[in-house]
Amino acid sequence: MIRVLLAEDQAMVRSAIATLLGLEPDIDVVGQACDGPGAVSAARELHPDLCLLDIEMPGGSGLDAAEVLHAELPETKVLVFTVFDRPGHLQRALAAGAGGFIGKNRPVDELAVAIRQVMAGETVMEPALAATALRAAPNPLTAREREILAAAIDGAPIPTIAKRVCLSEKTVRNYLSSAIQKTDCANRFEAAHTAREKGWL
Numbered sequence: 001m002i003r004v005l006l007a008e009d010q011a012m013v014r015s016a017i018a019t020l021l022g023l024e025p026d027i028d029v030v031g032q033a034c035d036g037p038g039a040v041s042a043a044r045e046l047h048p049d050l051c052l053l054d055i056e057m058p059g060g061s062g063l064d065a066a067e068v069l070h071a072e073l074p075e076t077k078v079l080v081f082t083v084f085d086r087p088g089h090l091q092r093a094l095a096a097g098a099g100g101f102i103g104k105n106r107p108v109d110e111l112a113v114a115i116r117q118v119m120a121g122e123t124v125m126e127p128a129l130a131a132t133a134l135r136a137a138p139n140p141l142t143a144r145e146r147e148i149l150a151a152a153i154d155g156a157p158i159p160t161i162a163k164r165v166c167l168s169e170k171t172v173r174n175y176l177s178s179a180i181q182k183t184d185c186a187n188r189f190e191a192a193h194t195a196r197e198k199g200w201l
Contacts, residue, residue: 002119005031005048007039007065009057017052020108027112035059040068048076050115054104055082055089063092070097077118081111088139088199090125100124139200140182148175150201153192 004021006029008014018029031046033039035057043051051069053062066078078098082089083105090101099118102111103126114124141149151164161176162169176188185191195201 002027002115003030003046003049004028004115005033005039005043005046005051007033007036007051007057007062008054009034009059017108017111021112021115024112027115036061036063036065036068039065040072043069043073043076047073050077050079050119052079052081052111052115053098055080055093063089063096066093066096066098079114079118079124086197086199090199091139092199094123102126139198141179141195141200145175145179145182146195146201148172149179149188149192149195152176152188153196153201155189 004027006014006018006021008017011034014032014034018032021027021029030048031042033042036053037060039051039053039062051065053065055062062080062082066080069076069078074097078093078096079100079102080089080093080098081102081104083103093101099121100114100123102114102124106114117124148161148165148167151161156164158169158172158176162172165172167175176191179195180186180188180191183191183194185194192201
């Protein structure tokens with residue numbers, strides 16, 4: 001039996017996926033979470049065989065959770081699923097140790113097959129996205145630059161961003177300046193949205 005932990009922020013979608021996966025004879029959804037930190041906490045307690053992680057969740061992304069799980073629970077496999085087919089997301093997922101990347105538009109029976117493949121040690125990804133990701137430029141942003149751009153994406157002023165990331169305003173300005181240059185943008189708002197569209201955040 002494959003013990004699966006499911007992280008998805010939309011309760012109705014999460015419940016539907018858990019119910020449908022539970023109909024598979026060899027899959028048992030042992031836990032659910034609504035964000036990345038919740039998934040990490042549940043995984044530490046439950047030690048599932050595989051974590052099925054959505055990427056964009058308001059309380060913390062699945063990619064961030066995948067990085068923590070890879071470091072703390074390397075025996076737990078990770079499969080990322082999302083409605084967004086951004087090459088940067090695939091690059092980050094694989095760098096974080098994920099065993100696969102599948103779109104949410106796929107039928108549940110294909111999701112179940114992907115879970116089995118990842119458990120068997122295979123790498124699962126959609127060919128078109130994989131080809132695009134291989135051609136895409138690597139993420140030029142550091143982890144701190146990504147964090148600060150994410151905090152700036154709503155157009156918040158520097159003092160607010162500094163409070164969000166617990167850094168001085170001067171340090172925040174320096175990181176933002178670097179990120180703006182790396183993304184070849186005119187300002188922090190444009191840089192944040194460019195990075196998000198490329199899947200770097």
